[in-house]
Amino acid sequence: MEQALNVVYWCTLPIASISSMRDSVLPFVSHERSKNLGDQVADSIVSAAIHGHLVQGQRLIESELADAFGVSRVPVRGALHTLAGQGIVIPLPNREVRLVTITADMLEQMLSVRLVLEAHAADLAFGAIKKNPKLLTPFEDAVDDMQRAFRKGSPFLAAQADMEFHRALYAASGNSMLLEIWDRMAKKILIAVGLSLYQNPENLVVEDHLALLEMLRAGNRKSFKEHLQPHIMEARARFKV
DSSP, X not given: OOSOOSEEEEXXXXXXXXXXXXXXXXXXXXXXXOOOHHHXXXXXXXXXXXXXXXXXXXXOOHHHHHHHHTSOHHHHHHHXXXXXXXXXXXXXXXXEEEEOOOOHHHHHHHHHHHHHHHHHHHHHHHHHHXXXXXXXXXXXXXXXXXXXXXXXXXXXXXXXXXXXXXXXXXXXXXXXXXXXXXXXXHHHHHHHHTTGGGGSOHHHHHXXXXXXXXXXXXXXXXXXXXXXXXXXXXXHHTOOO
């Protein structure tokens, strides 16, 4: 199982400390854009948190996660290290690791910061795209991935494609600090708001991103930035209490 495949595995998980329900399942997420097994395990942990299979503040035990996903401890250890760097898991004394707990106040702060940073990233990205139109490719790929995810009936992969679309904006800005901050925020926002947005009809999500893509192609910076606020702040209404 320790290889990159374009599938999602569902692993039986009869472990009370990982899930509050016996014989529950956790998804193992593996897709063509993620070649590293540790990255796939990290995505799987995030997916489980977003789906509610792992709860915020829950203790994560390396050996039990390895058994659950059918991998060795090495990629699990790497995944937890990666997620700790992104603030998704919190290392505590005695080598304990817990999933982050995100409050409504924390989400509000993240969204407010995101709104400011993404507007700045857009200013930089529009200039860069005008000079190099090939920078549009990651946006186009993300929309394609989003459409494919909806066809497969996978809200999680649709959510990932959404995050990749916005990551492309930060990457196109050429500012590595902006990109680093986005990478730390994106998964936290998804864990906080869940998948309700991506369980709506496809056109409500895909068409919104297609509109943003057309603004990028047309160089319509003003309309793009005006569209950002309602687009970003929608997460506020979807906060999981």
